[in-house]
Amino acid sequence: MSPGRTGTAHLVFMAFGGLLLLFIIAPLAGIFINLAPGDLLRTAREDEVSASIWLTLAASMGATVVFAVLAIPFAWILARREFRFKQLVNGIVDLPIVIPHSAAGIALIGVLSPDSPVGAAAERIGIRFAGGVAGIMAAMAFVSVPFLVNAARDGFAAVPVQLEKAALNLGASPLRVFLTISVPAARRSILSGLVLMWARGMSEFGAVIVIAYHPMITPVLLYERFGAFGLRYARPVTALFIAICLLFFFALRVLAGRRRDAQG
Helix, strand or coil: CCHHHHHHHHHHHHHHHHHHHHHHHHHHHHHHHCCCCCHHHHHHCCHHHHHHHHHHHHHHHHHHHHHHHHHHHHHHHHHHCCCCCHHHHHHHHHHHHHCCHHHHHHHHHHHHCCCCHHHHHHHHCCCCCCCCHHHHHHHHHHHHHHHHHHHHHHHHHCCCHHHHHHHHHCCCCHHHHHHHHHHHHCHHHHHHHHHHHHHHHHCCCHHHHHHCCCCCCHHHHHHHHHHHHCHHHHHHHHHHHHHHHHHHHHHHHHHHHHHHHHHC
16 A cells, blocks of 8 residues: 555544544533533532442442452463363353343342342341342442453463463462462453453443342432433533543553553
């Protein structure tokens, strides 16, 4: 391809990219542009709004931490071991991404309701899924854990097997090799998966509303305010939640960049 044609193709691709970025940015910017002065501050002072935002952040973080204990070792198995029906297992991991999330909530409530064996056993030890924070965390984890498993699996697959074998030959236990070699070497992919899981959990609505309408996370609060009062009352909460999410992710980006610079 000639230089002139290459330049033209690049301009076309950049134009496509600009349209895509505009499609993402314009609705978000419109939320803040249409806010009346003082609406954001007044909304932030509402107890119901602040409680829902903190619940959303904490529940998603809790779900991420709890299920990371299961997901990260399992991702290593998927990256390192060959076994029968491995492709089927990989497909099962991705199922929550494919099925409608309201259907996921209905499926979960069938397993976690007080009438089910799991729900009844949990209630005997003080854990309530239906209408409880544990149910919110379970719904968030169900729809978001594939992002962590897939990211961690790709990270482990990129780690040279020779590093792990050398450590095993020197007498290190498999657990020590996993914790001191495999996980640190795949840390960027694991961190990316953790952030994606946390972010996806925060945005979940369909599965959560089936299991726990109350206590109310922010996506459910937005749904209630929009349905009851319209766009005018839902917009300030939306803007505040987006601003907080952007603040957290900007902070994570800065910390990740500093860590890369320190290691480089």
